[in-house]
Amino acid sequence: MRMTPTDQKNTGENLLNLTNQMGKILSALDESSLVAITDKHGVITHVNKKFCNVSGYSAEELVGKNHRILKSGFHPQEFYKDLWVTISGGHTWHGEIKNVSKHGQYFWVDTTIVPFLDSGSLSEQYVSISTELTDQKNTEENLLNANMQLRNAAKIQKENMELHMEFEKSKEKDTLKEEFSAMITHELKTPLVPIIGYCKMLKNKMLGELNGEQLESIDTIEKNAKRLESLISDIMDVRKLDLNKMKFTLEDLAIDNFFASLDSSYRQVLIEQGKEFITDAQIPSVVIHTDKIRLRQVFDNLISNAIKFIPDKNGKITVGCKNEGNKVVFYVADNGIGIPLESQQNLFQKFYQVDTSERRKTGGTGLGLAISKGIIEKLGGRIWVESDGKTGTIFYIEFDT
Numbered sequence: 090m091r092m093t094p095t096d097q098k099n100t101g102e103n104l105l106n107l108t109n110q111m112g113k114i115l116s117a118l119d120e121s122s123l124v125a126i127t128d129k130h131g132v133i134t135h136v137n138k139k140f141c142n143v144s145g146y147s148a149e150e151l152v153g154k155n156h157r158i159l160k161s162g163f164h165p166q167e168f169y170k171d172l173w174v175t176i177s178g179g180h181t182w183h184g185e186i187k188n189v190s191k192h193g194q195y196f197w198v199d200t201t202i203v204p205f206l207d208s209g210s211l212s213e214q215y216v217s218i219s220t221e222l223t224d225q226k227n228t229e230e231n232l233l234n235a236n237m238q239l240r241n242a243a244k245i246q247k248e249n250m251e252l253h254m255e256f257e258k259s260k261e262k263d264t265l266k267e268e269f270s271a272m273i274t275h276e277l278k279t280p281l282v283p284i285i286g287y288c289k290m291l292k293n294k295m296l297g298e299l300n301g302e303q304l305e306s307i308d309t310i311e312k313n314a315k316r317l318e319s320l321i322s323d324i325m326d327v328r329k330l331d332l333n334k335m336k337f338t339l340e341d342l343a344i345d346n347f348f349a350s351l352d353s354s355y356r357q358v359l360i361e362q363g364k365e366f367i368t369d370a371q372i373p374s375v376v377i378h379t380d381k382i383r384l385r386q387v388f389d390n391l392i393s394n395a396i397k398f399i400p401d402k403n404g405k406i407t408v409g410c411k412n413e414g415n416k417v418v419f420y421v422a423d424n425g426i427g428i429p430l431e432s433q434q435n436l437f438q439k440f441y442q443v444d445t446s447e448r449r450k451t452g453g454t455g456l457g458l459a460i461s462k463g464i465i466e467k468l469g470g471r472i473w474v475e476s477d478g479k480t481g482t483i484f485y486i487e488f489d490t
Contacts, residue, residue: 123198123219129212131155143221145191159188161195176204177212181440181455185222197222225259228252284314323456327439330463337380337467344410345373351408355392363402369409375417377488379468387461391421391484398425419486428476436474437462
């Protein structure tokens with residue numbers, strides 16, 4: 090079916106509305122955060138107004154320069170080397186940086202640097218989003234100096250009380266910033282809904298015929314939009330867990346029904362890929378009191394991770410549960426490449442990724458396992474991993490019965 094003039098007009102108006110909405114979102118982001126973009130060599134190509142205001146440099150003075158222009162001398166060379174190795178390897182970096190402005194004033198920022206990868210999974214540019222921490226850092230430094238310098242107990246108590254009040258106010262400001270960031274993240278996700286919807290309409294020829302090259306382009310747009318949607322969802326969940334705002338609905342859950350749902354979702358899909366999916370509910374009649382939607386989110390994440398790393402031939406994933414004393418223990422086991430022993434202690438940290446060539450090919454943000462750990466702990470359980478680093482991995486989840 091071909092697009093009528095009315096359809097074309099409506100499509101144009103919708104795209105214009107989306108563009109205007111995205112402009113408003115970016116404007117709000119400019120008001121709250123320092124944003125900078127560099128090319129693959131670290132040369133600055135764009136900075137926003139907030140970045141210029143805090144650094145004291147104009148956009149013209151910064152574009153074409155390296156971020157070394159802001160180095161304060163506070164961090165050792167290894168700090169910047171580690172940062173560059175992380176982002177140039179395609180991983181997200183997060184940390185606190187002390188910089189110096191054009192006028193010689195020091196300022197702290199809480200920074201996240203995200204690499205954008207080309208079709209060959211190589212970094213082609215980097216986007217840095219930062220929140221200023223100078224007030225909080227100054228308060229912390231003042232508190233430390235007060236504790237070191239004041240010897241009189243009465244003076245120490247008085248000064249600490251005043252500094253504590255300042256610190257609490259600073260933390261309150263940070264909480265407001267976190268809540269604002271969560272709102273912005275939500276608003277970023279909203280425009281993706283019609284984008285994905287239009288992609289489906291175009292692929293189904295509801296807006297006219299498309300040639301093969303056009304369909305391939307639409308497919309690329311849809312995949313990247315879904316990837317961005319998933320990333321934003323992960324960021325939203327991390328924010329909710331950090332702020333203790335994630336909501337849980339507890340209800341009775343029959344394990345046999347839960348495993349039947351997993352089997353229905355994954356078995357046939359993996360069979361078509363020449364892989365095996367097994368459910369082993371050794372205690373099918375047991376009922377646990379939990380949030381089934383959040384528990385399913387954790388299992389979907391663990392199973393999706395396992396699918397990425399099992400072999401193409403004879404790949405196998407087993408999902409099971411068993412009784413151990415007064416506890417019920419779930420597990421997700423695979424016969425994939427395993428997780429190195431030295432990486433396992435950091436596996437559930439935000440943004441952490443196991444640095445191997447096989448794993449780097451699969452991408453990801455390093456948020457899934459951190460979210461899973463947060464959810465399980467909020468549900469009163471614990472999660473851990475076992476692997477010899479060579480012959481597969483088993484994730485365990487334990488709840489009291």
